[in-house]
Amino acid sequence: MDDDKAFNNMDDAMKNAEAKGFNPGLIVALVVIGLVVVLLAGNVFLYMYAQKTLPPRKKKPVSKKKMKRERLKQGVSAPGE
Known part of the structure; x- marks a missing residue:
């Protein structure tokens, strides 16, 4: 019986840990989107500075x-001809 309680407690702990953590896919997406925005903003800034x-x-x-x-083509003769 003690083994069943231990497994139930472990299962509950794992469920709670998963619920509290960040989604790794979301973190990767945010980092990639952030880098793209930073690069685009930098390019716009450099273009304006160069202009x-x-x-x-x-x-x-x-x-x-x-x-x-x-x-x-315009019908004007070239000088010397």
């Missing part, structure tokens, strides 16, 4: 050949 501080990009110079082609 304010970096100089604008230099445009590539247009080649003479392209300029000539554009002028012919």
Whole structure:
């Protein structure tokens, strides 16, 4: 009889311990979601900081050949022709 009481007490203790503990899946999900939010917020912050501080990009110079082609499309003759 004492053995039955001991097993019942162990079962009750295990049930109570499970009820009080955190769900491991929930903890993992919260950590992953937290990391994703931190990374996204950091990227937004860095993008905004770069937009304010970096100089604008230099445009590539247009080649003479392209300029000539554009002028012919517009109907303006190129100088020297």
